[in-house]
Amino acid sequence: MTTRRQLLKALAVLPAAGSIPVALRPAPAQAAPSGDGSQAMAWRNWSGLQVAHPRHRAAPKDKDELRTLITKSQGVIRPIGAGHSFTPLMNTDETLVSLDRMQGLLDYDNRTQQATVAGGTRLFNLGRELEEIGQALPNMPDIAEQSLAGALGTATHGTGAELGAMPAYVEELTLMTADGSEISCSRHNNADLFQAARVNLGALGFITAVRLQNKPAYRLEKTLDWRPIEDILAESEQLADRHRNFEFFYIPFSGWGFVDMQDLTEAEPTATETTDQNEGLYTLQRIRDWLSWSPRLREFSMGLYMRTLPTEYSVAPSWETYTHTRAVRWNEMEYHLPREDGLKAFREIRTLIEEQFPEVFFPIEVRYIKQDDIWLSPFFEQDSISIAVHRYYAEDHRPLFEAIEPIFRRYGGRPHWGKLHSLKGDELAALYPHWNDFLEVRQQLDPEGRFLNTYLRELFDLNGA
Numbered sequence: 001m002t003t004r005r006q007l008l009k010a011l012a013v014l015p016a017a018g019s020i021p022v023a024l025r026p027a028p029a030q031a032a033p034s035g036d037g038s039q040a041m042a043w044r045n046w047s048g049l050q051v052a053h054p055r056h057r058a059a060p061k062d063k064d065e066l067r068t069l070i071t072k073s074q075g076v077i078r079p080i081g082a083g084h085s086f087t088p089l090m091n092t093d094e095t096l097v098s099l100d101r102m103q104g105l106l107d108y109d110n111r112t113q114q115a116t117v118a119g120g121t122r123l124f125n126l127g128r129e130l131e132e133i134g135q136a137l138p139n140m141p142d143i144a145e146q147s148l149a150g151a152l153g154t155a156t157h158g159t160g161a162e163l164g165a166m167p168a169y170v171e172e173l174t175l176m177t178a179d180g181s182e183i184s185c186s187r188h189n190n191a192d193l194f195q196a197a198r199v200n201l202g203a204l205g206f207i208t209a210v211r212l213q214n215k216p217a218y219r220l221e222k223t224l225d226w227r228p229i230e231d232i233l234a235e236s237e238q239l240a241d242r243h244r245n246f247e248f249f250y251i252p253f254s255g256w257g258f259v260d261m262q263d264l265t266e267a268e269p270t271a272t273e274t275t276d277q278n279e280g281l282y283t284l285q286r287i288r289d290w291l292s293w294s295p296r297l298r299e300f301s302m303g304l305y306m307r308t309l310p311t312e313y314s315v316a317p318s319w320e321t322y323t324h325t326r327a328v329r330w331n332e333m334e335y336h337l338p339r340e341d342g343l344k345a346f347r348e349i350r351t352l353i354e355e356q357f358p359e360v361f362f363p364i365e366v367r368y369i370k371q372d373d374i375w376l377s378p379f380f381e382q383d384s385i386s387i388a389v390h391r392y393y394a395e396d397h398r399p400l401f402e403a404i405e406p407i408f409r410r411y412g413g414r415p416h417w418g419k420l421h422s423l424k425g426d427e428l429a430a431l432y433p434h435w436n437d438f439l440e441v442r443q444q445l446d447p448e449g450r451f452l453n454t455y456l457r458e459l460f461d462l463n464g465a
Helices: 004-012 063-072 123-132 148-153 191-197 229-242 277-291 295-306 318-322 339-356 398-410 425-429 435-445 454-459
Strands: 056-058 077-080 095-098 105-109 114-118 170-176 182-186 206-213 219-228 245-251 256-265 312-317 330-338 364-369 384-392
Touching: 063 095, 063 170, 063 206, 114 123, 123 148, 123 318, 148 206, 170 191, 182 191, 191 435, 219 229, 219 318, 229 245, 229 256, 229 339, 256 295, 277 295, 312 318, 330 339, 330 398, 339 364, 339 384, 339 398, 384 398, 425 435, 425 454
Parallel strands: 056 095, 077 095
Antiparallel strands: 105 114, 114 206, 170 182, 170 206, 219 256, 219 312, 245 256, 245 364, 330 384, 364 384
16 A cells, blocks of 8 residues: 555656746735834734734733723734634734633533633633533534634634534623623623624624533544545535535545544544644645646646545544644635535636646635524525635735635625635625624724724724724
8 A cells, every 4th residue: 555655755756857846936025013113022823924013912810800901901902812813803013912811611500511611711621621521512613722712703613514603502602891891692681792792803892701502522433535526526415414524625636535524423432543634734745846747647646645545433522523733834715605506616616726726735625514693604594615725824825815716706605704805894794684783783882993903994894984
């Protein structure tokens, strides 16, 4: 059986004239600090794309410290989680606040399978703490480092045709607003605020506590299987309906991808060794560099290799199955499309990449998400297929994303709030029936715009306000 190392060794002896890598476009320039004499330490998001130079950085240890910070600070104040958003949601040169010291389980009720959690709690800690009390989130995204408040604020999601995004499982939420007061909301208490706050972009205040509707702790059996992409596309809809969690990845210029299927099980956890996805990405990068001059040889070589990869099975607690640590950085564009149009859009995106962008090597990720009723949720009254396209962080993502975004928009896609997109104002209002309702609630809670940075003012079309 051909191993990854054997494949790379074989490719390395190809004729030197054909192994010249495609030149990498330079990464976008990063803004310098404003010329006010400030020597503020730079803050960067996870990929390094977004850079800010806040004059003040703080990490309050409790709600009293947070209240003092909000009421005593001047200018814009923004909450920061893991920095895993690729848009400038958190950027400010004024006050940047981390809730990393406000984490953990606050209360729980195993009769209702509900738990109240501090907003700053990171997901890798949340999964473990819920398991200790016999509970688990119904679904989770795949990035372990995200904070709960950040994941809710951007409508972060996992995959599952009958499973909603994370905000769909919020029963009650508490915000600390611009005047330092705390307001709790639920479907039956401050209902409009509840509809606005579950996906809020950090524009309403700081999420200090969240009551989540969970379920009894459970295990998942995960099956990862490599298949020709046409076989995956032919079966994707049926697989999504058959399995509790289902997604697939396509490897550009290979003709192959893999399906990830997860189902409930009572089986004992396994210690099965699985593919190292970080190592796999570097392998794809090397193959790209060596074989971009010949797409046919590139597809033949990768297809030959992928035919040798075995089906992987593993059993683990749900939170361990869902989340992963990502060592390879990237920038990302992700749109959520009506389920009936998602695979058509995927085919167009695949064709565009393989005809115009030979330097792309990151997989395309396709997931399924159930509709909800949250005002700024991309899944508002829409069962969706989510398509995510990535570029290596050191390469210029702009030409690829600018070429692909019109396809997403043509099919009525809504962008992930934490992923790169170009939409603003009226364009977003056309996609969200309650856009103006959200803006009205935001204005009532924060009339002076304390939580609005430059990016959010542009997004909400408030520069003239």
